[in-house]
Amino acid sequence: MADTYRVAGMSCGGCARAVTEAIEAAAPGATVRVDLAAATVTVEGATAAQVEGAVNGAGFEFGGAAA
């Protein structure tokens, strides 16, 4: 099941790639899809804690589960 989280601070494709790589490094095998316009990431195969740690550690701001 995929979960969607808010991530603040992503403003271009480079940011999207950085967030994707960080989550994949934290949770190998995870599937990550970034929506820059919505400021969200949708992730399958990682826990919320893994996503939070990866996002914050990469210099972006994890904002919890999106509604």
Add this chain to the structure above:
Amino acid sequence: MADTYRVAGMSCGGCARAVTEAIEAAAPGATVRVDLAAATVTVEGATAAQVEGAVNGAGFEFGGAAA
């Protein structure tokens, strides 16, 4: 001594922050300064190999020492 490296793919402040965090994670205590216009990072306190691994792992492209 600070060394300057070329890094491709950084296009905004979010990218700059992501590269900075990645290098700091790979080399705790390192000092990192990103120049977006020049597409370079200047780093003190990390080896070239640490910078290369961090930059590439974060989704950007390490281009070796800047002239």
